[in-house]
């Protein structure tokens with residue numbers, strides 16, 4: 506059982522049901538208690554609310570275990586579309602962002618996988634201060650549970666698109682996927698979960714082997730290596746051709762259509778020639794169905810990069826579709842609440858520094 510916290514006490518919210526059953530047995534309790542506890546934790550309930558568990562058992566859990574739910578520090582509600590953004594504080598004070606979104610076809614929670622990020626993408630707020638640490642499986646699950654509890658709504662889907670690079674915290678993220686999809690817990694179907702990566706190629710091959718049919722979403726953002734390497738340092742290690750080969754393998758193994766994210770940045774990657782080249786690169790590299798999500802840059806002051814006009818984004822999309830590539834421009838939810846991920850954490854870090 507791995508925990509990234511230094512504590513020797515068991516992080517039992519990170520345990521799968523079979524592991525929890527064993528743990529509970531070690532505390533002298535019957536196996537069915539594990540299922541009860543598991544289901545409470547998936548609801549983000551504190552121990553004192555778990556009233557169908559004996560008080561003595563709960564006391565033991567509090568003493569022997571390490572059960573710490575994220576605490577909602579800040580909450581912003583969009584007046585435009587009802588999107589809710591949370592700043593969730595972990596036990597050691599690290600803060601990450603979690604977003605609850607409502608779509609026509611259901612609700613979805615965007616969770617963070619790391620406090621900060623080490624990937625260094627030029628346009629992204631989450632990486633500006635580097636990576637503080639990985640989140641544990643329970644800390645990722647805790648965000649989804651906290652959002653469900655706070656809104657009182659059922660969560661239909663999950664996107665791993667918050668702060669951090671999920672495949673750079675591989676073991677904890679895989680564990681989280683197993684926990685969040687367990688029917689005794691939140692019970693979210695793996696087909697309703699998307700994992701977004703900047704392209705850690707060996708880990709994409711690993712993920713394909715896990716038997717977890719999640720949607721792989723790949724942050725591409727450029728159609729040639731020179732542009733992509735300038736925007737995303739990871740491309741120097743694994744260039745576009747190798748990345749697309751891994752995506753193709755992912756599709757081959759899982760049968761899941763891969764989707765690509767392409768953030769349009771004014772003057773960097775948003776020309777018609779970029780669109781034409783993107784279509785060709787995808788056709789040649791994937792030889793399989795795929796989808797491109799176009800996103801107009803959420804401007805982050807520190808980066809000095811700008812979003813293109815809507816019209817330019819439309820032209821980009823038309824060029825892609827005319828060349829046979831499925832593409833949509835993603836609607837920006839919560840545009841009035843600083844919804845570009847990583848900015849709230851950044852603000853919090855700056856405020857904390859001012860105080861000390």
Ligand code: SAH
Pocket residue numbers: 626628629630665666667668669670671701702703704722723724766768800801802803804805845846
């Ligand atoms: N590390 C993962 C998840 C990160 S965030 C990844 O790289 O995919 C999810 C998406 O938001 C990624 O596609 C990321 O590139 C994109 N993104 C980051 N900053 C952005 C910004 N300022 N504007 C628009 N998209 C951004």
